[in-house]
Amino acid sequence: MxxxxxxxxxxxxxxxxxxxxxxxxxxxxxxPPDLDEALRKLQDKLNSLFGGGKKGRSGGNGSGKGGGRMVVVVAVAAVLIWMGMGVYTLDQQERGVVLRLGKYHETVGPGLQWNPPLIDIVTPINVTRVRTRDHRALMLTKDENIVDVEMTVQYVISDTEAFVLRVRDPEASLSHAAESALRHVVGSTDMHSILTQGRDALSIQVQERLQQYMNEYNTGLQISKVNIKEAKAPNQVQNAFDDVIKAREDEQRVKNEAESYANGIIPEARGRAQRMLEEASAYREEVIARAQGDAQRFTALLTEYSKAPDVTRERLYLDTMEKVLSENPKILIDVEGGNNMMYLPLDKLLQNRSAAAVVQDPLRLDSDSLRELTEQVTEQIRQRQATRREGR
Structure with missing residues (x-):
């Protein structure tokens, strides 16, 4: 009871x-019970549970049952607390490296996870965040010059197991390896290339060599990009190098201007040459066509001449005279039997003609005008010859 x-x-x-x-x-x-007495009796009950307490005391059975219940409750609560301590959550960007009793066990992914506490140690690692490390130093180039190079290395963690377990301090190893790779590449490159257009090639070479080092060290790091932020001469000689760079820029500017001038002259010269070729080709075709036309016309005249020689001869004479007189406003005629030459100013003779004919073209004669002019000239010649004969 x-x-x-x-x-x-x-x-x-x-x-x-x-x-x-x-x-x-x-x-x-x-x-109320005495506190010292209660603690003493609680100690006796605990000792009795583990085999070291007093037995046979009055009321011992009831107290033992109550103490056993309390120990069970405490044990269950301790187990629940222990299990609750092992529950954790990993983000989508994280991976967890699990060590069981100090030895690698597994790598867990994102989500709700549980591992026995005090037995497993979980190290969460962000595998998507891009980390950055800067480095700057004075280095010796291939042509024995000193340059001040500043570099930025961007990297991510690609192997969580190697990052946590293989190397004691992977990021410190990255810093040393970055300096080594940069010095190796800079030492095999001349200063002019580093200070001008060779930075991109320098970044690529440093990245390849640095990634090779990281793979050999098994650090679990993946190099995303290497950026050469600045490459310049030391401050002590910066002014002299600025002058050299300016001179090189002037040289490049003059070259560009010369190339621009050449690009403007050469196409123009080629165009003129092509035009001359086209004109020569057209002249050749014109001469050939004129020669063929003259040959065909001569053949046709020959046919007509064989049929009527006198008529054809007269026609050729008239055509020739028409052409000659139409192109020359002044004519000198050597009079037969005389010492002087007769001068016929055709332009003056034509002024006596109608205004309409003069307006059209004073130097252009049709067949009727030419025939009339010829008759006038012939008449004047006859009169002069008759006058000379009478004078004799």
């Missing part, structure tokens, strides 16, 4: 054994 049940001798079954008078109180008036 429990000590506090109705009808029981609850006064004698006090689990704390509290039937003593404290502070002058009566035995029937029970006060």
């Amino acid at each position: 429990s000590w506090n049940e109705p009808g029981g001798n609850g006064n004698n079954q006090d689990p704390w054994g509290g039937n003593n008078n404290r502070g002058g109180r009566n035995g029937g008036d029970q006060g």
